[in-house]
Amino acid sequence: MVQEQAAILRPETLIEEFKKNGVTHVVTIPDSETNYLYELMKEQPWLEIVPASREGETFAISLGLLVGGKKPVCLIQNTGMMESGDSIRGMALDSGFPLVMVVGYRGWNRHGVITDSVARYTEPFLNALRINYYLVESNEDGARISEAFNEAQNTKRPVAILVGDEYHGFNRV
Amino acid sequence: MFNAADMFQKFQEQRGNAIVIPTGTSGRHWREFSKNESRDMNLGGAMGQTTSTCLGLALGLPDEKVVLFDSEGALLMNLGILATIAGKKPKNFFHFLMDNECYATTGGQPVPNSAEINYAGMAKEAGYASAHHFDNLEDFANSIESIMKETGPVFVSMKMVPEVENAPIGMRQRVPQRSRGETITALQKELNIKNA
Numbered sequence: 001m002v003q004e005q006a007a008i009l010r011p012e013t014l015i016e017e018f019k020k021n022g023v024t025h026v027v028t029i030p031d032s033e034t035n036y037l038y039e040l041m042k043e044q045p046w047l048e049i050v051p052a053s054r055e056g057e058t059f060a061i062s063l064g065l066l067v068g069g070k071k072p073v074c075l076i077q078n079t080g081m082m083e084s085g086d087s088i089r090g091m092a093l094d095s096g097f098p099l100v101m102v103v104g105y106r107g108w109n110r111h112g113v114i115t116d117s118v119a120r121y122t123e124p125f126l127n128a129l130r131i132n133y134y135l136v137e138s139n140e141d142g143a144r145i146s147e148a149f150n151e152a153q154n155t156k157r158p159v160a161i162l163v164g165d166e167y168h169g170f171n172r173v
Numbered sequence: 174m175f176n177a178a179d180m181f182q183k184f185q186e187q188r189g190n191a192i193v194i195p196t197g198t199s200g201r202h203w204r205e206f207s208k209n210e211s212r213d214m215n216l217g218g219a220m221g222q223t224t225s226t227c228l229g230l231a232l233g234l235p236d237e238k239v240v241l242f243d244s245e246g247a248l249l250m251n252l253g254i255l256a257t258i259a260g261k262k263p264k265n266f267f268h269f270l271m272d273n274e275c276y277a278t279t280g281g282q283p284v285p286n287s288a289e290i291n292y293a294g295m296a297k298e299a300g301y302a303s304a305h306h307f308d309n310l311e312d313f314a315n316s317i318e319s320i321m322k323e324t325g326p327v328f329v330s331m332k333m334v335p336e337v338e339n340a341p342i343g344m345r346q347r348v349p350q351r352s353r354g355e356t357i358t359a360l361q362k363e364l365n366i367k368n369a
Contacts, residue, residue, distance in 0.1 A: 022369050025232070050232065051260055052225075053253025060225030061232075061257075064216070067357050068233020069366040090219030091226065096354065097368070 009138050009168040011037040014102070015044060017145035018073065021100075025050055025065050027058040028075035031104050037075075037170040055080030056087035059099070059158075066097045077104040078122040078162075088129060088158065098152035098159075103133075105162040110137070126160055133160035137168070174332040175310040177271060178202040183314045184269075187321045191267070192230070192237055192360065196223050197244035198277040198336045201348060211363045214356040221250025224268070228258050231266040231325075234364070238265050238321075245272040245292060246284050252295070258326050259300030266325040268296070273335035281337035296328035304328040 014037060018026070027050040030038045041049055050065075050072075052058050058074040065072040076084070081103050092099050107116025114120055126133050132151060134144040145161055152159040163170075177199035185206040194214045195203035207213050216226045224243055231239040248254070248270060258266065274287035297304035303323055307313040313331060320329060338345060351359075361367070 027229075048232075050229075051257065053257045054251065056219070056222060057225040057251065057254060057257055060219060060222035061229035063218075064226040064229020064231070065233040066229075066368060067216075067226075067361065067366075068230055069361070069364075069368060070233045071369055072229070087219040087222050087225075090217075091222060094218060 011040050011170050013139050013142045021149040022071050023073050024070040025072040026075050027061045027072050031077040034170045056084040059087040059091040063091045063095050074101040078106050079118050092158040096156050098156055100148050100152050100159055102161045105164050108164050131158050131160055133162050135162045137164035174334045176334050179310050181206045187317050191240045193240045194227050195242045199271045199333050200242050211359045215353045221247045224254045231263040240267040242269045246276050255296050255299040264325045268328045270330040271333045272330055273333040275335050277335045277337050280339045292330040301326045301328045306330045308332040
């Protein structure tokens with residue numbers, strides 16, 4: 001039980017990393033895996049949530065915020081990331097701005113058989129666009145989030161954080 | 174319907190210091206009238222997503238008026254953005270729609286339900302602070318001054334005369350225009366914006 005608790009990726013960890021890296025806006029479509037994270041984000045006075053209607057919007061809205069001097073992140077699910085292909089290409093990859101995208105890795109698991117096709121195609125999709133990514137599954141992976149921000153800043157390219165949903169506590173009551 | 178060039182001429186008189194983002198074939202006329210190029214932006218880059226980028230710009234620069242001249246074909250690709258904009262209620266966002274009822278850049282094929290669709294009605298019901306519709310220049314000219322004094326998000330749909338291009342892409346006359354990156358750099362320099 002103790003081991004299980006230690007393994008959980010706490011939503012507070014993500015919020016702390018956002019704050020540490022100067023994030024001003026989270027442009028997002030909530031998914032079934034991130035409700036607690038959403039509630040926690042709403043409580044942060046330094047953070048503005050921009051709810052979108054479709055994932056492709058999140059990259060375009062983020063570009064506008066970047067032009068205005070803000071520091072957004074996109075928070076979406078891997079299904080929506082695939083829908084966003086043209087927007088990722090035109091608004092993120094081609095823009096020359098750094099952008100961190102936090103992507104819920106629906107269907108991924110470390111110990112069982114992956115049966116959800118979206119999990120099978122998530123990493124090939126990112127590889128096709130030559131977007132680097134960091135897998136974050138537990139609190140111990142928290143430093144990878146800052147690593148992703150640093151890489152985006154240094155390369156002026158989008159970088160993805162894949163949140164493995166096998167352990168995280170984003171949906172706790 | 175009325176001509177985009179005539180519309181832009183009337184709009185310029187009320188532009189003030191607003192940041193202006195023209196799009197589409199009709200939008201090309203803006204450069205004939207603009208008197209503040211450093212605040213004119215090219216924010217295209219992905220199908221139907223310029224509207225979203227302009228929302229982000231309006232949220233990022235709440236003290237600046239942001240004026241988008243959108244086109245109906247692009248808006249139809251991402252209609253949900255009307256709800257996204259209405260939800261954030263940017264007071265500084267002015268969303269003009271140049272509706273020529275067709276895809277002018279691909280030969281003039283009609284957009285779905287082109288003659289009957291009511292974009293201003295959709296924006297109003299989505300939750301914009303106000304929505305207007307014009308099908309003639311005189312009414313537009315008489316209203317634009319007061320519209321630009323409204324609190325956003327404001328939606329203005331306009332029936333525009335289509336300027337259809339049917340020549341193969343390689344045979345079309347190239348009109349020089351500033352790239353997206355050039356316009357972003359110019360605006361950030363003017364507003365002294367430095368990305369963290």
